[in-house]
Amino acid sequence: MDTMLVYGSYGYTGRLVVERAIEQGIEPVLAGRDTAKLEAQATEWGLDCRVFGLEHSDIVAQHIAEFDVVLNCAGPFVHTHEPIVEACLSRGTHYLDITGEIEVFEAIASRSERAEEAGVTLLPGVGFDVVPSDCLASHLGNALPEATHLALGFDSLGAPSPGTALTMVEGLEAGGAVREDGKIRRTPPGWKSRSIDFGHRERTAVTIPWGDVSTADRTTGIPNIEFYMALPPQAIRALRLSQHLGPLLTNSLVKDGLRSFIERAIDGPDAEERQQGESRLWGEVSNGEERLIARLTTPNGYTLTAETAVESARRALDGETPNGYQTPSTAFGTDYVLEFDGVVRQDAREPTHSE
Ligand SMILES: NC(=O)c1ccc[n+]([C@@H]2O[C@H](COP(=O)([O-])OP(=O)(O)OC[C@H]3O[C@@H](n4cnc5c(N)ncnc54)[C@H](OP(=O)(O)O)[C@@H]3O)[C@@H](O)[C@H]2O)c1
Incomplete structure (x- = not known):
């Protein structure tokens, strides 16, 4: 068997x-x-x-x-x-x-x-990272095959699990990342921010080193990729300040302290939170002349x-x-994520600057 x-x-x-x-x-x-x-x-x-x-x-x-x-x-x-x-x-x-x-x-x-x-x-x-965003990237890449820029983002992942919190803390040391001209480029944390309409609400969002900076290149071949996470402005300021923690985070005592804090303080969302939670994803492709947008609604990330x-x-x-x-x-396939209960995709064509 x-x-x-x-x-x-x-x-x-x-x-x-x-x-x-x-x-x-x-x-x-x-x-x-x-x-x-x-x-x-x-x-x-x-x-x-x-x-x-x-x-x-x-x-x-x-x-x-x-x-x-x-x-x-x-x-x-x-x-x-x-x-x-x-x-x-x-x-x-x-x-x-x-x-x-x-x-x-x-x-x-x-x-x-x-x-x-x-x-x-x-x-x-x-x-959750990267099935929905990878399928969204593929959908947008197919819709605009000559696209030069891809931006993706999510809102309302809900509370993190202990492992997610630990992985994020470990990632802080490396800062942010985007893809430029086909190459992954390290950036300071919270490098770029923009306002994104996730469908249910407009949020400020900031670049994070999400997996799609790697995977969307192989999925779409689009050379410029950014991934955004919705965060309140004060959290974006804190994220940017975290670059000054970089040297501190290489210290094993500080790392051990953070690890033990996470183990004690973070349980992850319970069954009710998971059932009620919802995530929103947004993606945009452009080629300088045309801009296409699509959105996904999914159940809670976990x-x-x-x-x-x-x-x-x-x-x-x-x-x-x-x-x-x-x-x-x-x-x-591009539509893989649509096979799961509670996942819905919506397309929107946005006017370009010249329209
Ligand atoms: N792709 C996604 O959307 C997604 C969703 C959820 C979680 N994640 C990721 O999945 C990971 C786990 O998250 P979680 O919340 O489940 O974490 P968790 O509750 O802390 O569990 C982590 C598990 O990994 C084991 N582990 C960690 N380091 C290990 C090592 N060096 N050798 C052997 N086993 C090791 C742990 O075993 P011990 O207890 O023995 O250390 C434990 O079983 C995180 O990296 C998180 O970011 C990704």
Whole structure:
């Protein structure tokens, strides 16, 4: 029987993913490095588990070899992707994760040729970051094939999970990022801001180093890409000030302090918040003469992440994914995100300056 391993299964998002998989009739094998947490989860759901850390490549490869698909939910992925991806390439196992980290997408994309030779799919970013925005980018890129600029953004993700908060703190050190003339360029945090009409309301939004700065290039080929997050003006000011924390954040004591604060203070949205929450995405393509806009409404980001991650992994299990490095829309098509409950897309053509 085809089998799926969920690594990091007892984290906040890993647990949602496991519950969704069971709802969908998939019985994943659970994995992670903490024996007590893993065994408790495996007992709760009546599932098998494998306890292993990621320090020793031969041990990781031995475990991965048993499985057809690995869905990695252990983040920040900058610390976890490499040993698992390498094990997948050597053992012919498809790899998926829920990263949103630009450097992780780039590192995995650089292994595309090896993945094709090995008959393996490498499909990072099958969560809220980047499934909806990647499908929106693909939709807009198709609508204006000669586009030179792509801007994407989201509003109201709701409260973050512990892992998201930690990944964001770790990302602060690197600052922001945009794509210019085909190349990723590092920027100060909160580099550019603009007002965006997300459909339900107009918000101030600021550039953030979201995964699409990497993935939308492969999806659309558009050379200039910016990603915006809606934030109140005072939060934008704080984000800009965070650049002065850069040197501080390289200090391991400061990092450990922040990590322990996050572990104590952040639980992630509860079931009610996830059920009530909604996210809005906006995208714009332009070529200097024409400007097209499209918007998406989606359920709460964590709810959508569990649904898209499990469905993407199921398709990999069923042999429906192309080999090599993929983005969600290159693997499953522009309209993939519309297959999920509560996701709606709307198009709008905006007047250009000359009209
Ligand atoms: N794409 C998306 O839209 C999306 C959505 C949700 C979450 N995420 C990302 O997913 C990641 C997890 O988020 P979360 O809220 O679930 O975090 P969490 O509750 O803190 O759980 C993190 C999980 O990863 C494991 N882990 C972390 N570092 C590890 C390492 N070096 N080796 C082995 N296991 C490790 C943890 O195990 P231990 O407890 O043993 O450390 C735990 O099981 C974050 O990076 C977050 O940004 C992305």
